[in-house]
Amino acid sequence: MKGTFYGVGVGPGDPELLTLKAVRLLGAADAIIAPYSKKKGTGCAALAIVRDRLSPGAEVYELPIPRAYDEEKVEAASQAIIELLDSGKLTVFISRGDPMLYSKYMHIARRLEERGYPVETVPGVVSFTAAACRAGFPLADEEESITIVPVDDEASNIEAALRKSESVVLLKVHKNLDRIIDLLEQHGFHKQAVLISRCGMSGELIESDLEKLRGQKLTYLSTILAKKHIPAGP
Template sequence: MTGIFYGIGVGPGDPELLTMKAIKTLEKVDVIIAPKTEKKDGSVALSIASPYLKPAVEIVYQVFPMVTHFEQSPQSWQKNKEEILNLLNQGKNVAFLTLGDPMFYSTYIYVHRLLKNEAVPIKTIPGVPAFCAIAGRLEYPLVEGNDIISVIPATADAEKIKKVLAVSDNVVVMKVYKNFDEIVTELKKKKLADNAVMVSRCGLPDEECIYDIAQVKQVPNYLSTILARRSK
């Protein structure tokens, strides 16, 4: 019998933010797929989930290229896909860990696409996105009344970002390690910088919160998010 493939969102950093469904699944799966980058050892997602793993669980690290579209590096993705399928065909239940939510700017989305046409059952378990955790942590309302909120990757086209900022009451800016200075400049122009906050590594021991984003001189950590709202 083929095992079940689970995509599990572990939230932004605090292990207590995992859902009960995620915890119950982690406690019973046979294999954990821990995505990592080529440049760093270990997995942040795995460290978050570690309190809930059974002692005998098998840990498999997989490296995924940092690309915009997974089709750009088919060999690496295909190798990871075959490794997952081999585990599932052995009857093992496999959990793929992802920061935040599995369907939100996640590597899991591409893995899901690779597996959905295979004869394997897939279950996706949602998680808390970083911007929701930050809003709750700082008591920072994301939207109210008829506010319009936009979620913007700082890696997007500059002109597209300008247009979105022009019509949004509130914004969430992800991936701010890219084009940070340009993003801050545009937030200022659109009167969104005065009520902005940037949080890096939310829920992790070295979490950092910065309210005066214009004073940031170094490139922000990869796990950094800006929340901003227009001055009334």
């Protein structure tokens, strides 16, 4: 019988936002798969969150899996995981936030499933609701729609969201912040907006006057939450 492969969301950063199920699996795991992106050399963000919850005997395997899909790296990581599963180890892949949202986990899980390994995936708290709670910013109510946009290099993929949604979540706003602020103003999203950078971590920034942010250098852990401002009538 093939061993189950577990994927566990470990939340946005605060170890107290781990779920009970995540804590149970992390404490029982023989092997922890900690993905990291070699290019940035920043190590595995998820690992810092779970460090204190691992059993003393757990072995940590830091595997290089780039954020962009890379066939070769995904295959190599999958092979390493298969060896662990075949040797009877309880193996847990950790993802920051939730495993089904912008995580490298999804490609690995699909590959393991294709080869007949049972897969169980445990959801985690996502970064943008954690940011909304921290900033006291209601994301959406009743029948409002929300669009989540990981901002691309030219910030060209934001406008469609601003035209059709009442509420937007813009992820990775560090690269084109001034351009993004321009677009939010043009579409009436600047009066109900907040930027949260390094939510719940050292160097945290929460700013609801976007004008003050122009020209600032931020880390990629920066998110803008914004809602279309409806002027009071008549």
